[in-house]
Amino acid sequence: MDSITTAASVVAAGLAVGLGAIGPGIGQGSAAQGAVEGIARQPEAEGKIRGTLLLSFAFMESLTIYGLVVALVLLFANPFAG
Amino acid sequence: MESETVENCSSHYPLLDIDSSDSSSGIKSDEYLELQFRVFRLAFLLTIFSVGIAGFFWGIHASASLLVGALSGIFYFRLLARGVGKLGTSSKIVGKVQLLVPVLLVLVSSRFPQLDLIPALLGFLLYKPALIIQFLSMP
Numbered sequence: 466m467d468s469i470t471t472a473a474s475v476v477a478a479g480l481a482v483g484l485g486a487i488g489p490g491i492g493q494g495s496a497a498q499g500a501v502e503g504i505a506r507q508p509e510a511e512g513k514i515r516g517t518l519l520l521s522f523a524f525m526e527s528l529t530i531y532g533l534v535v536a537l538v539l540l541f542a543n544p545f546a547g
Numbered sequence: 548m549e550s551e552t553v554e555n556c557s558s559h560y561p562l563l564d565i566d567s568s569d570s571s572s573g574i575k576s577d578e579y580l581e582l583q584f585r586v587f588r589l590a591f592l593l594t595i596f597s598v599g600i601a602g603f604f605w606g607i608h609a610s611a612s613l614l615v616g617a618l619s620g621i622f623y624f625r626l627l628a629r630g631v632g633k634l635g636t637s638s639k640i641v642g643k644v645q646l647l648v649p650v651l652l653v654l655v656s657s658r659f660p661q662l663d664l665i666p667a668l669l670g671f672l673l674y675k676p677a678l679i680i681q682f683l684s685m686p
Contacts, residue, residue: 493641501635512578519582519631522641523624523678530649534668537653542664 466546474543478536485532489525496521582681583628589677590621597673601666612663616652616670623648624674 466474500518504511538544594617602610626645634641652671656662 497634497641504635512576512582515576515579515631515634516582518634519579519628520678520682522631523627523674526627526646527672527675529646533646533649534653537650537657538664541654541657 466543470543470545474539474545478539481532481536481539485535486529489529492525493522496525579632586624586674586677586681587621589680590617590624590674593673593677594618594621594670597670605666608661609663609666611661612656612666613670613673615656615662616667617673618670619648619652619667620671620674623671624678 496518500514503514507514594614597617598610598614601613623645626648627641630638630641630645649671652667653664656664656667
């Protein structure tokens with residue numbers, strides 16, 4: 466792998482993880498805030514709130530995982546490496 | 548009364564007995580454990596089905612990679628569920644330890660020639676159809 470491809474892959478990996486984590490991070494924070502407030506207001510609905518929070522976290526975090534996988538593939542199994 | 552239902556639920560689903568910190572804080576609720584149990588059951592069924600299909604059409608190599616990926620996905624979901632279970636009681640944030648699972652999966656599948664990367668990643672994402680089915684079947 467030549468040096469330009471290596472440099473571009475490393476920069477792209479960093480951007481994939483960094484930019485891909487911004488949106489899910491904000492979303493998870495606000496979702497957790499809402500869930501904790503909801504549990505505090507209605508402790509009897511804790512199971513339902515936690516279940517919904519788990520499902521939404523799983524969907525949100527998959528966006529982070531996509532960026533992470535792209536970055537790891539670029540770093541460790543680069544398809545552009547000669 | 549509530550503690551009785553929690554104990555009953557733990558005796559029904561011993562695999563989902565989250566950990567001692569959760570049980571001591573008493574946050575385990577019947578609905579949350581049942582939801583986890585349903586998702587795990589669906590994910591296991593999807594894993595068995597897809598591993599069989601992959602083994603039939605693409606051979607044992609892809610099938611083993613898919614199985615490793617699917618088990619990693621289930622483990623990832625288990626860690627995520629544990630983090631959400633602790634939220635608000637023993638922890639103020641949801642941990643990010645579960646993100647190490649896909650990292651390790653990619654590293655392992657790129658290091659070992661017996662494992663293919665694409666089937667392993669597809670297997671890792673098998674927990675998502677289980678989640679979607681569960682989400683659609685929620686009242």
